[in-house]
Amino acid sequence: MNDLLKMLDLTPQQIIEILNLADQLKYEQKNGIPHPHLKGKTLAMIFQKSSTRTRVSFEVGMYQLGGHPLVLNANELQMGRGEPIRDTARVLSRYVDGIMIRTFAQQDVEDLAHYATVPVINGLTDFSHPCQVLADLMTIREYKGKFDGLKMCYIGDGNNMANSLIVGCLKVGMRVSVATPENYKPHPDVLAFAQNYDTFELTTSPQQAAQGADVVITDVWASMGQEKEQAERAKAFAGYQVNSEIMSLAKPDAIVQHCLPAHRGEEITDEVFEAHANEIFDEAENRLHAQKAVLVKLLK
Numbered sequence: 018m019n020d021l022l023k024m025l026d027l028t029p030q031q032i033i034e035i036l037n038l039a040d041q042l043k044y045e046q047k048n049g050i051p052h053p054h055l056k057g058k059t060l061a062m063i064f065q066k067s068s069t070r071t072r073v074s075f076e077v078g079m080y081q082l083g084g085h086p087l088v089l090n091a092n093e094l095q096m097g098r099g100e101p102i103r104d105t106a107r108v109l110s111r112y113v114d115g116i117m118i119r120t121f122a123q124q125d126v127e128d129l130a131h132y133a134t135v136p137v138i139n140g141l142t143d144f145s146h147p148c149q150v151l152a153d154l155m156t157i158r159e160y161k162g163k164f165d166g167l168k169m170c171y172i173g174d175g176n177n178m179a180n181s182l183i184v185g186c187l188k189v190g191m192r193v194s195v196a197t198p199e200n201y202k203p204h205p206d207v208l209a210f211a212q213n214y215d216t217f218e219l220t221t222s223p224q225q226a227a228q229g230a231d232v233v234i235t236d237v238w239a240s241m242g243q244e245k246e247q248a249e250r251a252k253a254f255a256g257y258q259v260n261s262e263i264m265s266l267a268k269p270d271a272i273v274q275h276c277l278p279a280h281r282g283e284e285i286t287d288e289v290f291e292a293h294a295n296e297i298f299d300e301a302e303n304r305l306h307a308q309k310a311v312l313v314k315l316l317k
């Protein structure tokens with residue numbers, strides 16, 4: 018494993034190895050056991066979109082591993098004035114030991130990785146959010162003790178989260194049922210991948226997707242960069258809400274995951290969110306541990 022660009026690139030074994038290391042690093046951190054695997058290493062973090070969790074968890078994670086993070090706002094880099102990504106990649110590679118990037122086009126991350134001589138980590142693109150899904154899988158395993166045969170239901174936009182969850186959950190042996198409106202399906206590459214699994218189902222019915230689910234997941238109706246489509250999307254996604262009716266169709270002990278930020282009253286009700294807040298904030302915390310595992314795997 019040289020980079021973390023998307024869930025499609027990881028083998029099931031690599032996913033499990035990352036999660037196992039994440040569990041160990043979480044244990045060490047909780048028990049005050051130092052783990053300075055990245056002493057003297059630096060990570061450049063490029064942000065072309067807003068972030069709370071990704072920024073803070075990577076920054077704190079590098080610090081806890083004994084390394085040094087640099088937070089770089091793309092607008093303040095020459096990249097923001099048009100310096101090509103392939104040049105940025107080659108320059109940063111001369112200074113730092115790894116690059117994390119949050120941007121729009123997946124191709125930009127792929128190009129960055131192609132030209133960089135240090136590992137590249139995708140901190141979210143329009144296509145993919147692998148760091149988040151590793152944290153989600155870690156949380157699901159913490160709560161359920163296994164993956165095999167569990168049913169993950171995703172309701173909402175066929176966006177970066179849907180794309181990454183479908184691939185990640187299928188790879189670790191979960192059943193996956195996804196409900197999106199007809200015009201907001203997951204990416205064709207992801208659907209092509211999922212077609213190989215008889216444990217995958219795509220529907221327009223949130224009720225059908227939720228039936229017997231062990232894990233219920235949703236995400237915002239309008240992602241970063243889609244703010245102008247907010248009104249049109251609110252119409253298209255009415256009915257694609259995780260609410261108490263949906264939860265009554267899932268298993269009684271189903272957990273809820275949301276990558277956050279959440280828009281209460283849109284994709285999830287306040288009631289369901291607060292009833293499952295423990296699981297959701299454990300998920301947010303696990304960003305830290307899962308990413309530290311990725312950093313150790315790639316940078317050590």
Ligand code: CP
Nearest residue numbers: 068069070071276277
């Ligand atoms: N879930 C997530 O990636 O959060 P941020 O946008 O705050 O980084």
Ligand code: NVA
Nearest residue numbers: 176236240241276277
């Ligand atoms: N789908 C959301 C995820 C935010 C973490 C977005 O891309 O804005």
